[in-house]
Amino acid sequence: MRAATLAFLAEHRRARVDVLTDRLVATIEASNPGYRATRVVPRADLRSSCHDNIVRVLELLDAAVDGRGTEPGSAARDPAYDAARATGRRRAEQGLPLDDVLRSFRMGGRLIWDDLVEQARSTLDADELREVGTRVWEVVDETSAQVAAAYHATERAAVRADEQLRAELWEGVLSGRAKEPGFAHEAARILDVPVDGDYLVATGVDLDTARLEHALGSRPNVWVRRSGGAVGLVALGADGPDDVLATLAVDDGGSIGVSVGVEGLAGVDTGFRQAVLALRTLGGRPGVAAFDDRLPEALLLTSPEVAGRLVAVWLGPVLALPPAEGGPLLDTLTAWVGAGGSTTHTAEAVHCHRNTVINRLRRVGDLTGQVLLDGVPPLELALAVRSLAIGRVR
Template identity: 30%
Template structure:
């Protein structure tokens, strides 16, 4: 090849001219060859060869310096890129690509150590074909990685598979062979004394790495380690910031829940202090908790409820209530209903059932305990008020039953202050439990008297109730229906009344006691009855001997029928019973046809009912007929006596109206 500008002489200056023009090495060789061909003396050729050798050395050094400068420039660019914010995976991919391009190699990858494991795994790779993929496990006791980790210095080989200095592993060799790799260099990624991983660079041709390339690779590894650590710290900081934000959100939610709990507590406390009833408190709590609520007493009775509540198994609720009271903590049923104990110290005041519309919030159990505590306080206040009021009411009832009785006006005023109007009809019920707890019966009686707006007392082991109403029999049955299941034993109940006014209370009480005694004498323990329901026995037991009322209740329809239609049904009844219940003999005594008696008896059945001929009812009918006949006879005798005293019409006894005498 001819030179573009041939030197005019074959001397050092010609070499310097080529060097100044940064001519390629082939031009220097052509200069020496031309000098030989031109017949220059050997000394000149030798000096020219020596100058050429020196010039080529300078040229090579200058090339290496340029290469080093280019590498350093690329390293600076890489460092600048590594300062940008990346997530860890993106940063590792960038480092792998920069490594491959910086050294003009075929492939690069990064492996991280797995703490406590005997392998490392590939986190990023660039230029790979198929075998070496992200996630590939690299054994740490073989390959270049073991020497890098041991010596903490770069390790390289011009031909990996042919290098016998390396502790080979079949697994790594298989991957290297599949990728076609030959020259491999590995440098450690370290942050201080802590090893992060290994940076690998590889070529698919044999290659001897220069010291500059090894230094450049080491510098890149140091920069990469700093960037990796910075990214890790940033990721950790970001995670901590997110956690702090979550903590802040949770704190705000907790604060809002605490405020809600405080507001609800204040609202419920205000309701209790204002004297609101249990139903109002439960409704307010149900609205605050957005749930259904039921307050049950110690025996399982529903005291108040609000909101939707699913159907629950009674036995399951009872068992859960026992567990809740034993553990002094709410119990969750399978259907999502909570059962919380309502406690006053160690006393079982009742239980609270809560069914939320959704999952109970974090402070839901605290809210549930709050409602249970508020319910317990309200029940205790109500019970204390009821006990105090019950004592006043008991004293009033004792004074109404006392002999001699206090002035009626004073008793009436005391009763009105308690919301009881003695001028309205009341009945007296006397109950004698035939077993069971006397204390439980007394507690029930106090509750029953308050519920019905009446009074209660306990005399001679008997529960005495004074309740509003006119039907003494119905009142007795109502008491038996509630008290007997509670005690688990029969209760004998007698009743009387109604009584109107304070003076009548004692008299009606005595009638109720005699009714109870009559039931006992008649072997009727465990049954109920009123004085009116005892028939003629009631007339005998009653203080006022209400004969007229008894007669009207037994044969009143027959007497009214005779009075309105001028018939002889009453006389027919008398003849019927006098003849031994024989219609034929009754017809003979009445001087009528037997068919007439039969028709009259049919009419009587329509008036008195089909059972009037049964023994018990027939006895009452006969007694009522005799009483009616006696009343009629006495009435006629009183009328006859008046007529004898007054004389015939128009007759006036001596010493009459103006005589000033005294009649007999």
């Protein structure tokens, strides 16, 4: 019985492949809307794929009936499914939806089965035909599985390649390559941002970028995750920086540094450096730091030796005291600088009597050898306090 079935299958494969190929191509073009509507698969490609897969399905059917079928779990390594995998890869590259690809394989399976029934009517008995039918759909199912696996693998590879390209373009923009017009236009096209126009550059840690994108609404903005945080470009348009800064403040759990407005992608590298400096002035605290509002702190961050010396001269003796003694002095000094030298406002800020403030300031003057209480706080002291606040010097 099996010999007769195998002989029939061999003859059927020899005689019917081209007929089945023509029929399947016509069926797909007429009945599969994905192929008909998108036209992304050239007809020669479709015919070649139909031919190769029909040949493979009939060969696999012959092997299955003869007891030489693929071992369970080994189809992914079996070269007999190479046509199916090649089709899955090509259709993913062409952008044809997987559902349309698998629909074509089901059409092919039905076409092969109907043709086998018609051709075997006078050759195989009911039991033989039933066995052939079982094997046909087993082969078609496994072939479809291999198509889907190859399709998904190709999609994942394309996503990785796209992510890598986007990451490379981002790094180029942030490092200044957008000053080259060719690179700037390519980056704008891939990242979907304008080449020209004013931008704010923002960078931060612990940011909910999806929330920020939603809050920014119709303003063009794009964000990328980088090691240690995220970077964003926000197009200013007709809005001023203050509006954008207020919007960025919705992320109340993160720390964000924001540049001044920069001109086009060519200025983003400058904006990025400013945003990084502004972020550093927060010293890890949550909030939004605008570069223009943090210029003294930014200056200190770029001059660590000067910052360190300012702290040593103006605050060193206070910092050397035990915390219980030095802490109140430092808090009072910081509040006094922030109040512009007003002892009354300082007393309100630190919740003590004005005379206590005066006594503490005199104590600091005795420790440091600096004269306080005469007018506004010295610039050097204000810078030393800022240095300490941003955590550059401990």
